[in-house]
Amino acid sequence: MATGGTIKIMQGNEACVEGALAAGCRFYTGYPIEPASEIAEGMARQLPPAGGIFVQMEDELASVIALVGASWGGWKAMTATSGPGFCLMQDGIGLAAITETPCVIVDVQRGGPASGQSTAPSQGDVFQARYGANGDYSLIALAPSTSQEMFEFTIKAFNLAERYRVPVIVLADEIVAHTRERVYIPPADQIAVVNRKQPAVPPAEFLTFKPDADGIPPMPAFNTGYKLCVISQVHNEKGFRAKGKEGAALIRRLTDKIEKNAGAICEVEELYTEDATTIVVCYGSVARCARRAVKDAREQGWKAGLLKLNTLWPFPAKQVKAVAARAQRILVPEMNIGRIALEVERASGGACEVIPLPKLDGKCHIPAEILAAIKGGCR
Amino acid sequence: MHSLAQRVLRTEQLPFTFCPGCGDGIVVQMTARAIDELGILDRVCTLGGVGCSSWIATYFNVDFMKVPHGRALPAAMGLKLTNPERKVLVFTGDGDCVAIGGNHFIHAAHRNIDLAVIMLNNQIYGMTGGQVAPTTPAGAITVTSPYGKIEPPFDACELARAAGATFISRWTTAHPWQLLNAIKKAIQHPGFAFVEVVSPCPAQSGLYIQGSSDPVQLVEWMQQNYITQEEMDLLSPAEREGRTLVGDFLAAIRPEFAARTHELIDRLKEEK
Secondary structure (H helix, E strand, O other): OOOOOEEEEEEHHHHHHHHHHHHOEEEEEEOOOOOOHHHHHHHHHHOHHHOOEEEEOOOHHHHHHHHHHHHHOOOEEEEEEOHHHHHHHHHHHHHHHHOOOOEEEEEEEEEOOOOOEEEEEOOOOHHHHHHOOOOOOOOEEEOOOOHHHHHHHHHHHHHHHHHHOOEEEEEEEHHHHHOEEEEEEOOHHHOOOOOOOOOOOOHHHOOOOOOOOOOOOOOOOOOOOOOOEEEOOOEOOOOOEOOHHHHHHHHHHHHHHHHOOHHHHOOEEEEOOOOOOEEEEEOOOHHHHHHHHHHHHHHOOOOEEEEEEOEEEOOOHHHHHHHHHHOOEEEEEEOOOOOHHHHHHHHHOOOOEEEEEEOOOOOOOOHHHHHHHHHOOOO | OOHHHHHHEOHHHOOOOOOOOOOHHHHHHHHHHHHHHHOOHHHEEEEEOOOHHHHHHHHEOOEEEEOOOOOHHHHHHHHHHHOOOOEEEEEEEHHHHHHHOHHHHHHHHHHOOOOEEEEEEOOEEOOOOOEEOOOOOOOOOEOOEOOOOOOOOOOHHHHHHHHOOOEEEEEEOOOHHHHHHHHHHHHHOOOOEEEEEEOOOHHHHHHHHHOOOOHHHHHHHHHHHEEOHHHHHOOOHHHHOOOEEOEEEEEOOOOOHHHHHHHHHHHHHHHO
16 A cells, blocks of 8 residues: 555545545536435535535536536536436436536436335446437446445546546445445545646637547637537537538547547456356446355355456456456346346357346345355356 | 627628528627627627527637537536636527426526526427427417417516526517617626517417518517517506516626635635
8 A cells, every 4th residue: 555645434425525526526516316415415515625616406407417517617527316316417418428528427326217216226227327318429437346446436437537528427336335444545646637638729720529639629618719619419520510421420439439448448357267167247336245256166166257347338348258258157246137247248249158147126146146156057 | 791790700600590580690699799899708608508599609709508408507507607707698598498498597597696598589499390388378379289378378587586586688689779788787797697588480480379470570569569668558458468578677686606606615715
């Protein structure tokens, strides 16, 4: 561990607030919802003394749209919610995607559609995070499994949002949000913070959505002389409405800037995967139990391995494909009906068997359940 | 090209998207004059939602943001709060403002955040082909009220007043000079300023509601039916029926949200 810094016992939602502040977030709009409320409460308390703005909005729609305004005002902005609010936010997530507006949205998932199970954990929004808004676009989603990761992934979310000019979703769940555990907070000068790039050309030559060679346009703030055209319609490089090839070029670029950079964006954690015949692919709080199960299996002589997906979107297909080529079976425990299992199946391309372990009762898997599945014929 | 247009308009966006006889171009001109006369071009940004009138936001030579239907006010709030010196102008239609964006309208007005909100009221969903709007008169026949509208029309100025707006004004595009004055006052007003502009839509509301697509007749219809308090006072109760008041209705000074928010930050910094 690096020197300096502090160690605190905090729940994931509190660690998320610390991460946001460390990343430079100075604008938060949100609407009360469980199990995400502590994030809003922490922001309400901590932002104003840090020179930031907290506003409790009329709903989640307004919350995420306000982020887009604030981000174009030059500030780093975040909101947090749970499934029902995340559903309402899709309007603004689409806006942030097409206007390439950096912002961070934390979804502390609860179970079920509609009002769902308000105080139970779930991973039911993994596809909503990827496909929730209309039309084709790509974004980034991260899945923390501990309070420490809530802190670190929130910082990472801001950095990715600024780097790729995209909404970044932190897909937490009720367990991660409310578990109190040790968090190490490094000193500020040891935290890498990325800021959006600024134009290299004079204002008269600047086009609002003209990308650099990396596919990402620079982003000046409003009222700094660039005559910005920020428009939610499909547009050309000037920011005027476009159809046909120009429109197709935008949609292709919005997708490519994320999918083609999956190698740089995607992060996974591997444990005993080299010689494992059974791999548990997991993410979020389920990874805590999966790790225990894999360690227990190893102690008992089973060749089990763990692939923990820190990034869910873009999907770490390359990493999944690599372990699928070596393994006989992949188990995918998740607190939904088996969503990421479908992605794992696609990425593994039939190289090995993919077995979903869905969980829908508002509880996390226990290690013994995963261990039993590992033992179900993999020696 | 007129020198005003060269100074204030984003000329590469021309010609306008508006139909012949539409009132929206008059609002563009009066807003351009207001910005020019106040000398604030560099401090202005404009926002629009969805609908013909929301396109007004795209015609000025300033930073603009055009967002999904009904959502201009929260985006405007984000821009105002991040720089209270910004002059934030929002162009919205009656459907955009009081139907799909109604909740944002109520709460932005209630916060009394310093925005100039110019709502164009053509009493109909024009761009999508003439569907009934919250502002459509009761009984009117449109493509989605083929047997006559059942609900009464919404009065956006009364809604703004009840919600807490501190500047409220209503004019029509047949009152261009009064409208110019109202827009200037709205921009200068330190709080939530709401200007409703009744704007004719020959293609849709003219056809379906007023019974004429002739722009001249629609101007006459506005002149006859949208009258000031002085004009109203001269009429008998029977003659007042169906007529709507225009005028500058309210200009009150109350605590403003963006200023208060930044005052809090400054106070907490001093206390540290």
